Amino acid sequence: xxxxxxxxxxxxxxxxxxxxxxxxxxxxxxxxxxxxxxxxxxxxxxxxxxxxxxxxxxxxxxxxxxxxxxxxxxxxxxxxxxxxxxxxxxxxxxxxxxxxxxxxxxxxxxxxxxxxxxxxxxxxxxxxxxxxxxxxxxxxxxxxxxxxxxxxxxxxxxxxxxxxxxxxxxxxxxxxxxxxxxxxxxxxxxxxxxxxxxxxxxxxxxxxxxxxxxxxxxxxxxxxxxxxxxxxxxxxxxxxxxxxxxxxxxxxxxxxxxxxxxxxxxxxxxxxxxxxxxxxxxxxxxxxxxxxxxxxxxxxxxxxxxxxxxxxxxxxxxxxxxxxxxxxxxxxxxxxxxxxxxxxxxxxxxxxxxxxxxxxxxxxxxxxxxxxxxxxxxxxxxxxxxxxxxxxxxxxxxxxxxxxxxxxxxxxxxxxxxxxxxxxxxxxxxxxxxxxxxxxxxxxxxxxxxxxxxxxxxxxxxxxxxxxxxxxxxxxxxxxxxxxxxxxxxxxxxxxxxxxxxxxxxxxxxxxxxxxxxxxxxxxxxxxxxxxxx
Numbered sequence: 111x112x113x114x115x116x117x118x119x120x121x122x123x124x125x126x127x128x129x130x131x132x133x134x135x136x137x138x139x140x141x142x143x144x145x146x147x148x149x150x151x152x153x154x155x156x157x158x159x160x161x162x163x164x165x166x167x168x169x170x171x172x173x174x175x176x177x178x179x180x181x182x183x184x185x186x187x188x189x190x191x192x193x194x195x196x197x198x199x200x201x202x203x204x205x206x207x208x209x210x211x212x213x214x215x216x217x218x219x220x221x222x223x224x225x226x227x228x229x230x231x232x233x234x235x236x237x238x239x240x241x242x243x244x245x246x247x248x249x250x251x252x253x254x255x256x257x258x259x260x261x262x263x264x265x266x267x268x269x270x271x272x273x274x275x276x277x278x279x280x281x282x283x284x285x286x287x288x289x290x291x292x293x294x295x296x297x298x299x300x301x302x303x304x305x306x307x308x309x310x311x312x313x314x315x316x317x318x319x320x321x322x323x324x325x326x327x328x329x330x331x332x333x334x335x336x337x338x339x340x341x342x343x344x345x346x347x348x349x350x351x352x353x354x355x356x357x358x359x360x361x362x363x364x365x366x367x368x369x370x371x372x373x374x375x376x377x378x379x380x381x382x383x384x385x386x387x388x389x390x391x392x393x394x395x396x397x398x399x400x401x402x403x404x405x406x407x408x409x410x411x412x413x414x415x416x417x418x419x420x421x422x423x424x425x426x427x428x429x430x431x432x433x434x435x436x437x438x439x440x441x442x443x444x445x446x447x448x449x450x451x452x453x454x455x456x457x458x459x460x461x462x463x464x465x466x467x468x469x470x471x472x473x474x475x476x477x478x479x480x481x482x483x484x485x486x487x488x489x490x491x492x493x494x495x496x497x498x499x500x501x502x503x504x505x506x507x508x509x510x511x512x513x514x515x516x517x518x519x520x521x522x523x524x525x526x527x528x529x530x531x532x533x534x535x536x537x538x539x540x541x542x543x544x545x546x547x548x549x550x551x552x553x554x555x556x557x558x559x560x561x562x563x564x565x566x567x568x569x570x571x572x573x574x575x576x577x578x579x580x581x582x583x584x585x586x587x588x589x590x591x592x593x594x595x596x597x598x599x600x601x602x603x604x605x606x607x608x609x610x611x612x613x614x615x616x617x618x619x620x621x622x623x624x625x626x627x628x629x630x631x632x633x634x635x636x637x638x639x640x641x642x643x644x
Contacts, residue, residue: 123242124363126153132160132241133281139163143223147171150219160243160281162236163222166215167506173217174504175200176239177229180271181249181264181291182210182457186444189455191232193440195225204440205513206433208497208546209246209288210457211239215504237276242283244274244354248290250298251427251458252412255466257419260310261317263293266346273347280354284361284369287354288326291319291346297408300459301325302333302577303549305371306353313340313399320402321395323353323383324375327543332372333581335380337387339395352390360386404579407618409532411460413494414487415473418466424473425466428480429489431520432498432513433461442483450476461497490524495534499545501556508539510556510567515593522597527604533617534576537569548583549575551618552600559590567593571600573629574621582622587629599633606632 135157142150155165158173166172177192184192192212196204199221200214207213217225229235238244249267250256270289274280280287290299293310301307307322319341325334341349357371375383388394413427447455447465450472456464468476477487486493499505501512516537536550540557547553553572558565568590575584591599607620621629631638 121364121366121369123156123366126156127242127282129153130157131278131281132157132243133237133276133278135160139219140223142219143221147219157241160237160241161226162239163217164240165506166504167502167508169506171218172215173219173222174213174215174500175217175222175225175236176207176211176213177234177236178239178246178275179211179234179457180247181253181267182251182459183249183253183264184455184457185232186448186453186455188232188234189444189447190441191228191234193437193442193444195228196437196440199225200437202436202438204435204437205500206430206435206457206461206463208459208461208544210248210251210459211246212457213500235275238274240286242285242287243281244277244283244287244289247271247274248288248299248304248459250292250294251456251464252298252416252425252466253293255416255418255420255425256294257417258296259293259419260295260312261293261319261343263291263308263310266308266319266343267291269347270350273351274354280351280358283354283358284363285366287357287371289350295320295402295404297404297577298411298459300408300549300577302581303327303331303546304334305357306350307334308341308346308350309404311340311399311402313396316342318342319346320398321349323380324372326370326372327546327548328370329367329541329543331543331548331583332376333583334372335375336398337380337384337395338398339384340398341395345391345395348391349387349395352387356383356386356390406578406580407576407616408578411458411462411464411494413462413489420467422470423466424468424470425464426468426473426476426480426487427458427464428462428485428487429494430462430485431493432496432516434513434517439483439485443480443485446476446479446483450479460495490520491529491532492520492523492535495532495551496520497534497536497545497550499538499540499542501537501539505539505544507542508556509558510539510569510593512537512539512545512556519597519600523600523604526597526601527608529604529608531616533604547572547575549577549581550584551575551616551621553584554596555586557590559592561592569593569596571596571633573603574618576618585621585626585629587626588633602635603629603632606638 308319322334538545559568572584
C-alpha cells in the first residue's frame with residue numbers, strides 16, 4: 111500500500127465520505143484485486159469497511175472480512191459455504207462474533223471478488239457488516255422456539271434488514287448503527303447496549319415491542335434508555351428507518367469518538383428524542399405498557415438442550431470456546447444440522463451457535479456428532495460465559511492477546527475453582543470493548559505494564575457488570591495486572607465468593623454487595639477491610 115496520506119481534519123473519515131459514498135467503493139475493490147495491495151489508496155481502504163473488510167494487523171497485505179447474517183439465522187448450505195471459504199481463502203480460521211455474524215482472516219485483496227461471488231451463490235453478503243451504516247440486525251437465538259415468547263421477531267428482523275440493507279439513503283451515517291429485535295423481554299439480544307432495541311411487549315392484549323434507544327459500549331459506555339413507547343408490530347420498520355434517518359441528519363460528525371447515537375440521546379433526553387421521532391413518523395406512538403418489566407439479570411445464551419414450544423422438538427445451544435472455530439467444524443455442523451434437524455443453524459450474541467428443530471429422538475446422535483468434531487456439548491459454567499475480542503493477533507488497535515489467553519485462563523480456573531452456576535468472563539485486548547468487558551461479571555481490559563525494565567502485557571480487572579432490569583457496568587477494581595498474574599487474582603476472589611455468598615446470590619450481586627476496596631483485597635489475598643457504615 112502507498113504511504114499514508116497526511117491527515118487533515120480531526121475526523122478525516124467525514125472528508126473521505128464527502129468525496130465518495132462507502133457503497134461506491136466496490137468498483138475500487140474490484141480494481142485493486144487486479145492491481146494488488148500496494149496500489150490501494152488509504153482513503154479507499156477506510157471505505158472497504160462498508161463491504162465488511164478491515165486491514166489485518168500489521169497491515170501488510172491481509173484482511174479480515176465479516177459477513178452479514180440477519181438474526182444469526184443460516185441454512186446448512188450457507189454454513190457449509192462459509193466453511194469452504196474459510197478453508198480455501200482464510201487458512202481455515204473462522205471467528206463467531208457478538209453480533210451473530212462470522213468473520214474470516216488471512217484474506218488477500220486478489221481473492222475478495224471470488225469470495226463475494228461465493229457468498230452471493232448462497233444469498234449472503236458482506237454489505238453493511240462494518241462501516242458507518244446500519245450493521246447486522248441482531249435477533250433472539252431462540253426466536254420462534256421459546257414457549258414464553260411474546261411475539262416471533264423473525265418477520266420483523268427480516269423486514270428491517272431489507273429496509274436498511276444496501277440503502278443509499280442510509281449509507282453515510284455518523285458512525286455504526288446497531289439494532290436488536292427480541293420477541294421476549296429476557297434480554298437475549300442485549301437491547302441495553304444497542305443504538306436501538308426492540309423488546310417484545312404486550313399492551314392491552316396486543317403483541318408489539320417496547321423501545322430502547324442510545325445504548326453502546328466502547329470506552330464510554332451507555333445503557334440504552336426506554337423511550338416509554340409501545341411500537342405496534344406493523345410500525346417496526348417505519349420506526350427503525352426513521353431513527354436511522356434522525357441519526358443521519360442530527361448525529362454528531364465532528365469527532366468520531368463522539369459520533370454514536372448514544373451521545374445524541376444523552377444530550378437530548380428521551381422526551382426530545384421521542385418528539386423528534388414522532389415528528390418524522392407523522393404520528394404519535396402509544397405510551398408503553400404500564401406493566402412492562404424485565405428480569406433483574408439476563409443471560410446471553412441458554413447453553414444445552416431445551417424443549418421447544420413445538421411438541422417433540424428441542425434446540426441445542428453449543429458453547430464455542432472464545433468463539434473460535436474452523437472451516438472443517440463449520441462444514442461438520444452444517445452436515446449434522448441437515449442430517450439430524452431441519453438444516454437450520456443460528457449464531458448467537460455469545461459467540462456460540464444453536465441448532466433448532468431437532469426431533470427428540472435425534473438428540474443423542476447429534477450431540478455425539480458434535481463431540482466428534484471438537485465441540486463440548488456439556489461445557490463448564492466458565493466456558494459457557496467466555497467472550498473475547500479479536501485481540502492483538504489480528505486487530506490493529508489491540509494491545510494484548512485474547513483468544514488463546516482466555517481459553518487457557520478458563521481451563522486453569524476450571525481446575526482450581528470449579529463453579530456450579532454461570533459466570534461471564536469477557537476479555538478485551540484494548541479499552542474499546544469489542545469483547546464487551548463492561549457487561550461482564552469479570553471483565554479484563556488489555557494494556558501493558560512494566561516489570562523491572564521490561565514492558566509486558568497486562569489486564570485491568572473489572573467486576574460486577576451485567577444487563578437486565580438492573581443493568582450496571584463492571585467496576586474497574588485493579589489496573590494493569592501482568593497477564594501471568596491475573597489467574598491467581600481471579601482464583602482468590604472466586605474462592606472468597608464460594609465461601610461467603612448468600613443464598614441465591616450470583617457473582618455479580620456478590621460484587622455489588624462489597625466495596626471496591628473489599629474486592630481489591632479479595633483479589634490480592636489481603637485482609638478484607640470492614641464495610642464502612644453510612
